[in-house]
Amino acid sequence: MPHSTAHVVTDRPERYIKQLVSHMGHKAQAVLGGDGRAVIEVRSGRCVLRPHDGGLEMIATAADAESLLGVQDVVARHLLRFATQEELAADWSPPVAGDAAWAVSPVVDDYLLTHCSPADEVLNDLVVRTREETGGAAGMQVSHDEGALLTMLVRLSGARLAVEVGVFTGYSSICIARGLPPDGRLLACDVSTEWTSIARNYWERAGVADRVDLRIGPALETLRALPAEPSIGFAFIDADKQGYPDYYEEVVTRLTPGGLVVLDNVFQGGRVFDPAFQGDAQVAVRRLNETIARDSRVESVMLPVRDGITIARRVG
Secondary structure, three states: OEEEEEEEEOOOHHHHHHHHHHHHOOOOEEEEOOOOOEEEEEOOEEEEEEEOOOEEEEEEEEOOHHHHHHHHHHHHHHHHHHOOOOOOOOOOOOOEEHHHOOOOOHHHHHHHHHOOOOOOHHHHHHHHHHHHHHHHHHHHOOOHHHHHHHHHHHHHHOOOEEEEEOOOOOHHHHHHHHHOOOOOEEEEEEOOHHHHHHHHHHHHHHOOHHHEEEEEOOHHHHHHOOOOOOOEEEEEEOOOHHHHHHHHHHHHOOEEEEEEEEEEOOOHHHHHHOOOOOOHHHHHHHHHHHHHHHOOOEEEEEEOOOOOEEEEEEOO
16 A cells, blocks of 8 residues: 655665665565666565665555565665665655555646646637536546647657547547648547537537547447558547556557557556555556556656656657
């Protein structure tokens, strides 16, 4: 469940990290990265160590509070044992669960929305309509800054064929379609005729309806029916999280060289950070996050945009 951090003041963080990895590697899994960051896996959990701001930063994670204490104890004991020339102190922060570890501050949220190109009347009206029609489900709609990012990424990718998995009321569809050339096409996949009926009206108002090909039905079936050869220049995945691994695989095999796939909600409200959260959605997204980081077919970056997004670019 919890995470805890400690900042150890020292002018030799790299030395201590190397010593810890060398010593603990005999009894645990310890890996030192080229950037000086180390990951130590023990039976009760894991600890990440990195040189940071004039000292050593440690991040301990475990499935429960008792196990977390075990991780903190074993790492801190070995660290203090190595400190023969200075007195170190490892003061751990109180445990924090994953779903409390990530949130966008209202101040940051407002600043982000204020300092990107403003939404036009169509998008603003769609936000209001979505809130009125869908109630509590309105949170599934992407924010304006994320929508602006989608438009920019589509334009930068030069995509002619885009795919969207998860339409809802069509805000992200408009943003993607606006980034396509006049003869571009967006294949939009969803299972709801109720929400997409709202989307159709606003696609018309936005002047992009002729670029959007809406397919109602299981998205996996729609994707698997596409030609196997690379043809997709851009894809946005924002649907049921249990399906993410399958959606990603079907899309990435069809991406053109240099094509992009963007996945939304890869933080799951911070729950992916925390091994105590073992719901189907968290397990699926956590597994896919690890898969993408090791996938030689793409180069990827995960960004703290809203609930976390991953951008993967097809190489070769």
